[in-house]
Amino acid sequence: MAEAQNIPAGSTTAGAIAVAAESTVATRMSAPPSFDVADFPVPNGREEEWRFTPLARLRGLHDGTAVANGTMKAQIDAPDVVTVESVERGDARIGKAGTPVDRIAAQAFSSFTKATVVTVPKEAVLTEPVRVALHGEGGTTFGHTVFDVQAFAEAVVVIDHTGDGVRAANVDFLVGDGAKLTVVSVQDWDDTAVHVSQHNVLIGRDATFKSIIVTFGGDLVRLHPRVTYAGPGGEAELFGLYFTDAGQHQEHRLLVDHSAPHCKSNVVYKGALQGQDAHAVWIGDVLIEKTAEGTDTYEMNRNLVLTDGARVDSVPNLEIETGEIVGAGHASATGRFDDEQLFYLQSRGIPADEARRLVVRGFFAELVQQIGVDDIEERLLSKIETELQGSV
Amino acid sequence: MATLEIHDLHVTVETGDSATGAREILKGVDLTVKQGETHAIMGPNGSGKSTLAYSLAGHPKYTITGGTVTLDGEDVLEMSVDERARAGLFLAMQYPVEVPGVSVSNFLRTSATAIRGEAPKLRTWVKEVKAAMEQLSMDTSFAERNVNEGFSGGEKKRHEILQLELLKPKIAILDETDSGLDVDALRVVSEGVNRVREGGEVGTLLITHYTRILRYIKPDFVHVFANGRIAESGGAELADQLEAEGYDKYVKGGATA
């Protein structure tokens, strides 16, 4: 069940478990999924899927005024067996994992020029990660990337976003039958960047998908990972951590659509916030369809508010259309690191800055361990240190 | 020999009400606690006992408006909260604070490292913590839980005494460590305090509302605290007198001061 502790002023921690004949997740969207931007009305901010997002800071991505005038330097390093192609729109692999569900995702789809397809061939077991470095050099860019991890292949993909720019993109992950894919996506943008991206994950029969979304930077980041299952036996672990600073808007919206039987999903997102007008939004939609008997799912969002002036909106939402499941649960809690906690730790000899570090590191520890890519883990820890220095 | 000297201590607290402003809670406290001694401070609710404890530990809510506090001649009031702890002051709190995200084991080790000035050797440390927990009848699974999160009242108190045993302060201030404990827990916790006292190296300031705990922890001195100051001091026999007569005499005497 949803629990809430010590909620900072203005923040919301709402939760719902609905047993519904018909999905409200689908009906809450203002238009059905489509590849065509014209099928979506320009949002005015009152729509369910836009109500937390500051539209004025989207730099025109939402209303058609943004034009592709920027550069995003892309570098992909991959083991030899992996192929990297630049393909034309119309390639059969594009859009196979999912369809844009909101106007910006559709805008990105309508506006990209060439897509990148990264293929890990059947049964290839990679010993080194595929590394994708995207460095924004200003201006607006649209992108589409497909990761095609074929049957029984195993891969780790690290996507690293740095620099400045306005970016709208769709990223497709095709996880073949029996394949194992781990994705680490780091949003380490400059504080001026805007990044809106929909991730479409299609998990094959008995396949495993794990993602760790790490968001630090940006003026506005809005990520929308969506998971669907192509067959029974699939497993998804969706982890996320974010550190939202003064003035930043970081939004993570997730959908796990259980349509196939005997699949699992586990969602854990944790965020720390500090500074005036730091705003984190977390929406976790989990849908268990009538056909999905044997589903086992759990989703959790925790937020740690380090200073006054930060705001969290956390909305877990679980819809169950069949009773034949193994388990389903959700939790959301927002707590604050307050003067009393600081006093308690200090009264045990621990200096103030170390006390804050202890709390934040402890809070993130279980997720940092999930990354499994040493240099990213280290970078993350040092990033947390730097963020904390800024707060004292 | 460690000595805590409190002289004419005055403390106010912000009421949050602009008409009232700051309210004086401590009105001239004088007390000297030496290594090896145990002082019981007894007094009615609201008399300022916790205020004294928190002020000594340096809680930011309280403002010192007069007087001095020294530990072995060093000015305690000049020190930050963590400096006081490293200088040898320890406060077992009446209401220990929950710290989400920090495990007890990580907390204890970080704290011991800060107080001892170096990280304790991992092997001996693990044994030390385990032994101390067992003596306090704490399940070792507490080590993996978050600090005080979801602990019962009695578990929180045991956790405070666990820290007392591991951190070995020069001066220990125990604020109503007995409150909310059943008889068994009271005995376990008192034994913990006595183990630390037996070393003869700690001066203890035992704050309590009831005489019950004094059957387990024998004080050398008893002070009656009323209306923000020490109203009377004596030996252990003063506790028996309070047990029989209550605080009425002190409360009425100073209620409108």
Ligand SMILES: Nc1ncnc2c1ncn2[C@@H]1O[C@H](COP(=O)(O)OP(=O)(O)OP(=O)(O)O)[C@@H](O)[C@H]1O
């Ligand atoms: N913020 C505040 N505003 C006004 N009065 C306060 C504030 N904080 C504490 N006080 C008052 O200070 C007085 C002393 O409180 P303190 O907690 O020190 O008492 P105590 O002797 O420890 O009581 P108890 O036996 O209940 O633990 C009380 O009357 C309390 O109401």
Ligand SMILES: [Mg+2]
């Ligand atoms: Mg008290």
